Amino acid sequence: MPPTQILISAGEASGDMYAARLATALRARADVQLFGMGGPRMREAGVDTIADCSEVSLVGIVEIAKKYPALKRVWKRILGETTRRNPRLAILTDFPGFHLRLARALKRKKIPSVYFVCPQFWAWRPWRANLVRRRFVRGLCIFPFEQEWYRSRGVPADFIGHPLVGNVAAKRTRAEFAAESGLDAAKPIVALLPGSRAGEIAHHMPPLVQACRMMGRGRDVQFVLALAPGMSKSQFAAYLQPDVPIKVVEDVTYDVLGAADVAIVSSGTATVEAALMNAPMIVVYRLAPLTAAIARWLVRTPMFAMVNLIAGKRVAPELVQKDFTPERVAREALRLLDSPEAREEMRKGLAEVRERLGPPGAIDRAAEIIAAMLQQTNA
Numbered sequence: 001m002p003p004t005q006i007l008i009s010a011g012e013a014s015g016d017m018y019a020a021r022l023a024t025a026l027r028a029r030a031d032v033q034l035f036g037m038g039g040p041r042m043r044e045a046g047v048d049t050i051a052d053c054s055e056v057s058l059v060g061i062v063e064i065a066k067k068y069p070a071l072k073r074v075w076k077r078i079l080g081e082t083t084r085r086n087p088r089l090a091i092l093t094d095f096p097g098f099h100l101r102l103a104r105a106l107k108r109k110k111i112p113s114v115y116f117v118c119p120q121f122w123a124w125r126p127w128r129a130n131l132v133r134r135r136f137v138r139g140l141c142i143f144p145f146e147q148e149w150y151r152s153r154g155v156p157a158d159f160i161g162h163p164l165v166g167n168v169a170a171k172r173t174r175a176e177f178a179a180e181s182g183l184d185a186a187k188p189i190v191a192l193l194p195g196s197r198a199g200e201i202a203h204h205m206p207p208l209v210q211a212c213r214m215m216g217r218g219r220d221v222q223f224v225l226a227l228a229p230g231m232s233k234s235q236f237a238a239y240l241q242p243d244v245p246i247k248v249v250e251d252v253t254y255d256v257l258g259a260a261d262v263a264i265v266s267s268g269t270a271t272v273e274a275a276l277m278n279a280p281m282i283v284v285y286r287l288a289p290l291t292a293a294i295a296r297w298l299v300r301t302p303m304f305a306m307v308n309l310i311a312g313k314r315v316a317p318e319l320v321q322k323d324f325t326p327e328r329v330a331r332e333a334l335r336l337l338d339s340p341e342a343r344e345e346m347r348k349g350l351a352e353v354r355e356r357l358g359p360p361g362a363i364d365r366a367a368e369i370i371a372a373m374l375q376q377t378n379a
Contacts, residue, residue, distance in 0.1 A: 004032045004374060006035075007035060007090040008091040009036040009037040009078070009099065010042065011056050013197075013229050015038075015094050016042050018117060019041075019047075023042060024046075026371060034046065036050065036078065037056070039230050051078060056071055089113075089374065090103070096121075112137040129154075132150070136155070138158070142160065142162045143356075143357075160358075162272065165360050168277060169254060170255045172255045177255045181224065184222065189222050189223075190212070191264065192264050193257075193263060195268070201235060201236070205239035206239060208264065209244055211333070213244045214327070224246070224249060224260070226249055254277060264329060266285060267304055268306065269306075272306055275354060282316065282319060286320070286321055311353050316349075
């Protein structure tokens with residue numbers, strides 16, 4: 001018998017990472033052939049990526065309008081290939097703006113969909129859980145409170161744990177990383193994680209560079225920018241300034257977080273990575289004004305940063321939108337750099353976050369659930 005065709009899709013860097021690992025784990029359990037939308041990690045995992053997630057990765061209302069032609073092309077490509085291959089199942093990873101619509105189109109083709117990494121609708125637009133209930137046969141949640149939240153809304157959901165738990169670790173000590181990167185391990189190191197999308201970089205880099213300039217006045221602070229997977233140094237060239245020395249590094253994010261005294265992190269998956277690395281952080285985020293105005297109406301939580309939402313309290317400072325200024329970033333970063341007590345207090349909060357993320361093995365649990373579903377459909 002030929003391998004079972006499975007559509008697997010991710011629309012951004014974190015989804016590409018999770019879906020790639022799931023593809024490997026699923027292939028070890030079932031005779032499957034995987035195709036869909038993804039990035040470099042999914043390709044490395046053997047997924048036939050008929051569309052690249054960089055074509056559709058975006059943030060906010062304004063960006064959707066600009067990328068509509070690309071979205072339409074990718075949409076037609078995926079549906080065309082789906083018609084040709086007729087997959088047994090679709091695994092859609094987070095990225096709700098695209099995947100909720102894709103699941104509806106797949107249901108019309110009688111292709112069941114599993115939501116791998118259910119969206120955080122408990123934080124914004126909770127009514128969209130109804131769409132998940134109608135369009136997906138199973139939801140896999142990565143935060144413990146999500147299982148009950150989704151089940152109470154009629155979604156057959158399972159808590160699998162967070163895919164990053166057990167998979168986040170530095171390969172080098174602070175001294176080794178500093179020596180290899182031309183840094184001084186005895187001097188303060190500030191990590192910069194500005195995001196994984198072009199829109200985030202455009203909004204975040206100018207105030208971050210200015211904040212670094214302010215922090216560097218009269219102080220010997222070292223700045224290291226860790227590129228997200230799929231991003232290149234050339235994308236940052238226009239933002240870097242000769243009077244603000246920032247070391248740009250690739251493929252060593254966990255080494256950077258492990259070495260950093262303080263990290264300045266774009267809100268999202270990177271904050272969970274920083275928490276798992278026990279890195280004191282400042283969470284920043286900025287959207288286009290129109291998108292921000294709409295978001296203020298939609299968001300239903302008192303906090304924005306994922307680490308704070310998981311902890312149920314403000315563990316890390318949040319500088320969002322108008323609060324994300326160079327002055328505020330510099331002030332918060334210097335406060336942490338100057339106070340070992342403040343850093344230690346934050347680490348206690350981050351330990352609570354790590355405890356709530358569940359045990360290692362999330363990807364294996366997801367693969368077991370999906371492999372069992374495939375066996376049932378074969379029976």
